[in-house]
Amino acid sequence: MAEAHDYKAIGTSPVRPDGVDKVTGRANFGADLNLPNMLHGKVLRSPHAHARIRSVDVSRALEMDGVYAAISGADFPSGAEGDIQGEGGGTVSDLAQNIVARDKALYHGHPVAAVAAKTPYIAERALDLIEVDYEVLPPVLDVDEAMADGATLINENLHTNGDTSQPASNVAGITKFERGDVDEAFAEADLIVEGEYRTPTAHQGYIEPHACTATYSEEGKATIWCCTQGHFDVRSLTASVLGVSVGDLKVIPSEIGGGFGGKTVIYLEPLAVKLSEVSGRPVKMVMSREEVFRATGPTSATHSRVKVGAKKDGTITAASAWIAYEAGAFPGAPVGPGCMAIFAPYDLPNFRVEGFDVLVNKPKVAAYRAPGAPQAMYAMESAVDDLARELDMDPIDLRLMNAADEGTQAPYGPTFPPIGIRDCLQAAKAHPNYTTPKGEGVGRGIAAGFWFNIGMQSSAEVRLSEDGTVTVVEGNPDIGGTRASMCLMAAETLGVPYETVRAHVGDTESTGFCNVTGGSRTTFATGMAVVQACEDIIAQCKQRAAATWDIDADQVDWTDGEAVPQPGVNVDVQPLSLADIAGNAGRTGGPILGRASLNAQGAGASFSVNMADVTVDRETGKVDVVNFTAIQDAGTAIHRAYVEGQMQGGAVQGLGWALNEEYVYDANGEMENAGFLDYRVPVTSDMPMIDTHIVEVPNPSHPYGVRGVGETPIVAPLSVAANAVRDALGFRIPDLPLSPPNVLAAIDDREGA
Amino acid sequence: MAKVHVTTSVNGEEREVLCEPHQSLLDVLRDELGMTGTKEGCATGDCGACSVLIDGRLVCSCLMLGVEAEGVDITTIEGIANGSELHVLQRKFLEHAALQCGICTPGFIVAAKALLDTNPDPDETTIRYWLAGNLCRCTGYDKIVRAVQDAAQELAYEA
Incomplete structure (x- = not known):
């Protein structure tokens, strides 16, 4: 220590x-910069979740008083090739089409055109004058629909894993890996638990909407001010969409009002530069909250199946997982990291994982804090909880019995150097919030979390x-x-x-x-x-x-x-x-x-163990979190209070995902709750204090032992909440969120009401 | 549309502004008066990032029109500190690490001031319900609540 x-x-x-x-x-954030002579840009977005674009005509908007530029996909280079060099990956072509649609609108809110005008008000009015001729197509709104035989194709040229000998599909990629003899190991198990789970489309929910200001100079260079998690990535991504050199762009980061992964990508920047180029004036663009929900961010909804086999003494002999992730309108769901993370806390000789990257008519997913891991580990940690119940074992003891350790070969390949999963489990077992008996009617849940760190x-x-x-x-x-x-x-x-x-x-x-x-x-x-x-x-x-x-x-x-x-x-x-x-x-x-x-090199894996006590109101279905304990290996905590803050913030964000947050769509693929009133993130009165316990198993690859702490905190809370609700109700609700209507429906269903 | 001449008081200083009839007070503060400390998170009154005090009362400035500010006293985040001396809430937010990204912080501090101005000794539940109109996505609220509790305690000690 x-x-x-x-x-x-x-x-x-x-x-x-x-x-x-x-x-x-x-402090100056993304929307706080104002330049002399500045115009305001606004984006026209598709009112259809899936439609062919026959034509876009901006000419009437341009005629309006106070409008200085109007652009559409036709103003950007076509045929961009190559892969994105950056954290998120993907292709330049997909990125460019996500910035502004070309021949197809792929989600409700997909940008189709943009204008720059003297005031934001005029710019909004000018959008109404842009004429777009759509051929509306049926939307595909979840993985099951997208993977079904005969599904409407979102991209007629997309073939699974690029295999053009197979018919086109909405499944962009399949990731598989396996170790040991899984079928044999299941056969040797004394008992097997299985579960099928779903997680909803959810948003990072940063409080600051995306914003940027761009100014294009006569020498063909542009300066961009924006709120971003990485201005060097903004520079390279924007350059690739515009077809210019990174040397032509200078990017100045403002302070950033939250990102959680959602500001590692770009949305407005190429539009602002192009509008500035056309108008010859600086252009500022700020998204509304509704635009943020409809066209940025979300993380993948998932559908998964997990199976775990064990001996009577609790030794896990085998595990398998099947996980389908929604990618949104373009390939790129966090399938790889999710599949690699799912079994990371455990020393498993035999396992199989199969993950699917599936197109649906929703916004292109962006990274969200430990991308892919919360959904995958939600399934596994729920199954492990069920296993503990079947075995009548303490859930911490069961995890300790099977936990990975220094020298364990991680499910994703490398051999672990010193790691903190056992220390976290032991700290949980000794924690007063665990040793204190739970109160009357209280459900207690526990789960492990993990992130690789990079x-x-x-x-x-x-x-x-x-x-x-x-x-x-x-x-x-x-x-x-x-x-x-x-x-x-x-x-x-x-x-x-x-x-x-x-x-x-x-x-x-x-x-x-x-x-x-x-x-x-x-x-x-x-x-x-x-x-x-x-x-x-x-x-x-x-x-x-x-x-x-x-x-x-x-x-x-x-x-x-x-x-x-x-x-x-x-x-x-x-x-x-x-x-x-x-x-x-x-x-x-x-x-x-x-x-x-x-x-x-040598980023240190960070493990966590979280636990919570909850109560469930059987009349309303409302889940109240009585207490929450976040235990995590930070390696070394450099600034203790901000390490605690990451753990507390991730806990509450994860609880929001578990208990209430979800995109609600109508049959046409329009999000019905695109605002903070109806997409309800946790508020102060929803939450108790979040107890923290920092474990420090130094990372040998960092001069002070740092592992990184930002992402692991959001991983465990989904299953912690679900396991606690399972404990309180006496039965499991496998589909998140555990919001009042969903919980009430499950109770009524169970009781035959 | 003709602009409307509005005379108002911002942080104790009389200000005159020409604003469009449709502009929110938030837009007038930020775009016409250049006071960008007040933030926009939603423009629908759901996040509290734009919190200001109007004649001492807590208001989402995105839900009020600029023209309605005629003759009122507005307090924004820029007016919370006393000259170069931070308000105790500002100090406690810093000491407790009650901010991470900081975008919601101005709204929280203004809202918490409105609470302590009227109720100098709130319990945790009162603080949590009072601040339920301010969204923070980073902190999980724990350190914010503690900062407000600590500020209340220091104010009580001084009183």
């Missing part, structure tokens, strides 16, 4: 460097000011306190007070390349770059000190923020602090600047 370390900065919870700006309203590319610069204060410059938008984490790691490495370090998120021209703030990678990978850049500073400071003292650099130590001669080096000098060396830098070789760039 990290308590053994004698860290000064790491593990504390200081006020974040960007905090004051965010509590005073001074590394990828990061750059960082650390600059020493002339008074010894430190500026960290890196390229990851700060979505939840990462500036504070960077400053803590820099302060720890340099041996200086946290308060003397500031962090700056640089734009695409003022810092080196960084992949998105996503995959729980920022504190791990960009943090590693910051630490290395600080080590670069220390090496230079030692050289400056050595030159000052007329000794060799390798005769200098760096201790507590000071250069000191090594023991035994015979010089009579005073230690030189960072401030001393910085103040004298002009006379010892010039400004001191540390830098590092890397492709971080």
Whole structure:
């Protein structure tokens, strides 16, 4: 455990460097930029979930007073080829068609045209003048319908796994993998539990709608300000859609009002650049909440079947899973990660997983916090809960008996280095919320969670000011306190007070390349770059000190923020602090600047165990969460309070998904609840305090042991809630969300009402 | 459509603005007065990111027209601190790490101030129901509730 370390900065919870700006309203978010002479852009969206577009005519909109540009798919390059270089993957062609439809509208809300006008009001009015001739087609609205024989084809040229010898299909891809002799292992099992589960289409629900402002210059270059999880990805994705070089675009990230994966992709940016190019003026585009629901984000609804076989003593002999994920209108559901995550907490000699990437007439899914894992693990952790009941075993003991450990070969291939699943299970078993008997009528649920975490590319610069204060410059938008984490790691490495370090998120021209703030990678990978850049500073400071003292650099130590001669080096000098060396830098070789760039390897898997007590009102079907406990291995918690915050926020987001959130569609494929009133995310009065317990099994691949904490927290709550409701009701409701109408219907159904 | 001349008070300062009859107070604050601290999350009164005080009363500025601001006293997030001294709620939000992305924070602080102005000693349930009109997707609300509790305690101690 990290308590053994004698860290000064790491593990504390200081006020974040960007905090004051965010509590005073001074911080600038995506919609907060206004430029002189700026126009406002609006998007015309398809009123049909599935339709052929015969023609788009923007000419009448252009005639309207105050309208300066009107564009449609015809204004963008066609025939874009190649794959997207970035976190989400997919093809440039699909991305381009998602930005603005060409010959087909594939979901209700799919962009068809856009205008720029003097005011947002005029732009809205101008949209009404755009004439689109649609041939309406029947929509395909869930995986079962999409996979059925004779289903309407969403893309007539799509063949499963690209196999054109087979007929076209709505199934874009099938992922399969297997270990051991699964059928034999099921045959050897003393008992088998099976379940069939569904999760709904759900949205990330970030409070800040997508927004950007673009200005195109006469030299053919454009600057984009936007709220994004990764401005380097915005640059490359926008360049690919526009058919320009990344060198023609500069992207400046604003502060970002939540993303959860949903702002790793682009929607407005190419439209804003094109509208600016046509009008010759800056163009700002801000989505409404309704647009956010209808045309961005959601995560895959799923339909899955899981089977688990075990011996009487609880040893799991085999498991299998079949999971169909909705991709939305284009291929790209998180099938791979979901299938790789489903059995990760367990040491399983025999398993089989089959996953399907299925097109439906809904918005193209985007990453959502641990993409694919919550849905898959919801199924498995529900089945494991049922297994514990069948065996009459404690659900924690059952998991401990089968848990993975250091040296276990992960279901997805690699052999685990030290991991924290057992520590989390043991912490859960000892937690007062578990040892305290549950109250009358209370249901208790427990489940495990997991996420891989990722590394990828990061750059960082650390600059020493002339008074010894430190500026960290890196390229990851700060979505939840990462500036504070960077400053803590820099302060720890340099041996200086946290308060003397500031962090700056640089734009695409003022810092080196960084992949998105996503995959729980920022504190791990960009943090590693910051630490290395600080080590670069220390090496230079030692050289400056050595030159000052007329000794060799390798005769200098760096201790507590000071250069000191090594023991035994015979010089009579005073230690030189960072401030001393910085103040004298002009006379010892010039400004001191540390830098590092890397492709971080060795991201540490993060496991969690969550538990909750709930009550169910049998009259209304309403589920109340009485308490919730989040236990998670953070590796090392850099900023403790923000680690807790990730765990608490993920818990509540997962509970919202489990208990209430879902896209409700009518038969024509129009979302009926595209607003926060009807797509009801958890509010303060729905929730209790969220108890946290941070486990720290350091990741050996990070200088301070960081694993990354952002995504794992959302994984377990779905099954925790479902298992607790199962415990309270005495029977399982396998389809989420466990909202009052669904729970009431299940109770009535059960009781034959 | 002719613009309407509106005289109003924003954070104690008289302001004159020409606004379109259809513009919400939120749009007038952000687009006409350049006060972007008040945020738009939904424009339908469901998220509370645009919370302001109108004559001391908590209001979603997206649900009020700019022209209705004639003659009223508006307090926005920019007016919560006392000069360069943060309001205790602002300080407690920072100390408790009660914000992650920060987009909902101005609305929460304005709403929490409205609570403490009228009820200086709210219990947890009162805080949770009072703030139920403000959505936060990052924190799970735990640290927000604690920050408000702690601010109330400090205010009570000072009183």
